[in-house]
Amino acid sequence: TNLTASIAGFHFQDLLLNAAGVHCETTEELEALRKATGTGALITKSATPKPRPGNSGLRYQDLPLGSINSMGLPNQGLSYYLDYANHYHDQQKPLFLSIAGLTQADNLAMLADIQASEFTGLVELNLSCPNVPGKPQTGYDFEATRQILTKAFTFFTKPLGVKLPPYFDLAHFDQIAAILNAFPLAYVNSINSVGNGLMIDSKTDTVMIAPKGGFGGLGGAMVKATALANVHGLRQRLNPTIKVIGTGGVQSGRDVYDLILAGADLVAVGTSLHQEGPAVFQRLRSELIAEMDRKNYTEVDQFRNRLQTLN
Numbered sequence: 001t002n003l004t005a006s007i008a009g010f011h012f013q014d015l016l017l018n019a020a021g022v023h024c025e026t027t028e029e030l031e032a033l034r035k036a037t038g039t040g041a042l043i044t045k046s047a048t049p050k051p052r053p054g055n056s057g058l059r060y061q062d063l064p065l066g067s068i069n070s071m072g073l074p075n076q077g078l079s080y081y082l083d084y085a086n087h088y089h090d091q092q093k094p095l096f097l098s099i100a101g102l103t104q105a106d107n108l109a110m111l112a113d114i115q116a117s118e119f120t121g122l123v124e125l126n127l128s129c130p131n132v133p134g135k136p137q138t139g140y141d142f143e144a145t146r147q148i149l150t151k152a153f154t155f156f157t158k159p160l161g162v163k164l165p166p167y168f169d170l171a172h173f174d175q176i177a178a179i180l181n182a183f184p185l186a187y188v189n190s191i192n193s194v195g196n197g198l199m200i201d202s203k204t205d206t207v208m209i210a211p212k213g214g215f216g217g218l219g220g221a222m223v224k225a226t227a228l229a230n231v232h233g234l235r236q237r238l239n240p241t242i243k244v245i246g247t248g249g250v251q252s253g254r255d256v257y258d259l260i261l262a263g264a265d266l267v268a269v270g271t272s273l274h275q276e277g278p279a280v281f282q283r284l285r286s287e288l289i290a291e292m293d294r295k296n297y298t299e300v301d302q303f304r305n306r307l308q309t310l311n
């Protein structure tokens, strides 16, 4: 069974990887992902220029239908991940480096550092990064998105993708796709967590996480329908040269299969990785192969982006 894919000249023997932020802050965590059976790539925790401890108190919680988090960008700082990349020689599993500056200036400075470095992997710009106070996250501010990409591509020549927040209005799919199609992006990764959800602990009548009064990003089963819609909506609108990484709601091989049907080239796993650890990739891979066998598919190309409508 052929599970290969390619993005920007990088070839992936397997199409699963971690969602940035999950099991990828430290070298130990990253090495466990690299060594895991079933991963075709790995991505680092979104970096800021300097190390950050992130939010204090309980900042992640598993829920019956997924997860909620307000980590607050805990990471070891860009140079730590560039150093890991400099010592990274696994030709079989390309490395993605994620960045999420707290300002546009920070993002551009990090891209300039990466451009000047020996880094030879792919870069993911996390557009859920905050914008100027009082304005929504960058991914929800279309002018800010256009501006940072315009500035980035004046100097950045390495493979660049963007991590997108979920959209919920078809007009927003049209608008963001029109912006992204104007740039030589290697890929989009959709979706990031569904922002600012709130859940209640019925035993204590309290929220589930400490930061932000309990407001946090939602992941897992409850976001699958939103992930499928964003992957498919973007696939239908983006230039074929821009590949798609599908993220959100993956618990089984069938969920991986569905994201591929919707148009995904690679599939990233967050909440399920947090809950099961790196062994999840071997399970998902074998379940995907079993599903493909049921359909007599030997190649992903036979069903990628082949979702059928009813009419």
Ligand SMILES: CC(C)(C)CCc1c(C(=O)O)[nH]c(=O)[nH]c1=O
Pocket: 021, 046, 069, 070, 071, 072, 073, 074, 100, 126, 128, 129, 130, 192, 193, 217
């Ligand atoms: C939400 C931000 C802290 C601005 C970015 C980092 C991030 C976090 C996080 O570090 O809290 N959690 C997510 O589910 N997605 C993210 O992109």
